[in-house]
Amino acid sequence: MTQFPVLVTGGAGYIGSHAVLALRDRGWPVVVLDDLSTGFRWAVPDDVPFHHGDVADGDLVKRILAEHDIGAIMHFAGSIIVPESVENPLKYYDNNTGKSRAMIQSAVEAGVPHFIFSSTASVYGEAEAKPLSEDDPIQPFNPYAMSKAMTERVLADMAKAHPMNYCVLRYFNVAGADPQARSGQSGVGSTHLIKVALEAALGKRSEVAVFGLDYPTRDGTGIRDYIHVSDLAAAHVHALEALAAQPERNLTMNVGYAKGFSVLEVLDAVDRVVGKPVPRRMEGRRAGDVPALLADNTRLLATTPWQPEHDDLEQIIADALRWETKLQAMREDEKARENA
Structure with a gap:
């Protein structure tokens, strides 16, 4: 397959930086655009062209696309915190919908x-505790999910009117870090469970808050499908290659392992990996x-050659701990x- 330059927006962030690594590992030329509001310049390899700016800056984006002869875009830039979206919905409709x-x-x-779009399983809303397929109805439950669902619709309508195909990837709960420790989750104030638990284990936080003990689940806490970030990044590369192989088709695909763990089960696994109990606070x-x-x-699995390579919860936690x-x-x- 002929490889062409790929623009990764949000490529200095958590998932975007892993996508950059996955693309480079398979020989794809990469360019990064990031406003560094949550990402880090050091997360992008020195030999990857980097542009500091906003994806909604049309003049900047036009120049980047032309200068690098971009053949595909992986769009990760956006806001991702569900409770914040409830408190500040306009931020999410701006960052995730308007700018997209x-x-x-x-x-x-x-x-x-x-065009490959970073979407979310949250678009399915308050669904049954069963593996969700792309044919299940979407019913966004919060502004974060709605902002992603709206962009999915924009892409679908765009593809009917213009000669560009797209892939929507609906992520489940992303966790872990590059097994070679080249990148990982680096932001401050994370709400991701495994990241929070490891920060508590290393003394960066006093405890882990467990939100909700009364869900209709096996132990009362929320159940999520945790996917290793490197497996997720690999899925993006396979999606890109699928789009390039068949330019007439568009794709919407879930990215997860089809198995879930409750909050308490994840915290028990963290305890085992770090070798000590992590303090918990019930809320x-x-x-x-x-x-x-x-x-x-x-x-x-049916559309691409993708296969999980890191689908073990304790490995996910161990890679995250190493990072x-x-x-x-x-x-x-x-x-x-700084103090020297």
């Missing part, structure tokens, strides 16, 4: 043939959360240099 629409317009005007449900989300990944320890050392070194 502007990015899609720039791609259409530049004649970019392929009420968070606004916008749903009882369970599990992926039916049949379509992804968290490295990140802590990096920040201590930085602080020491």
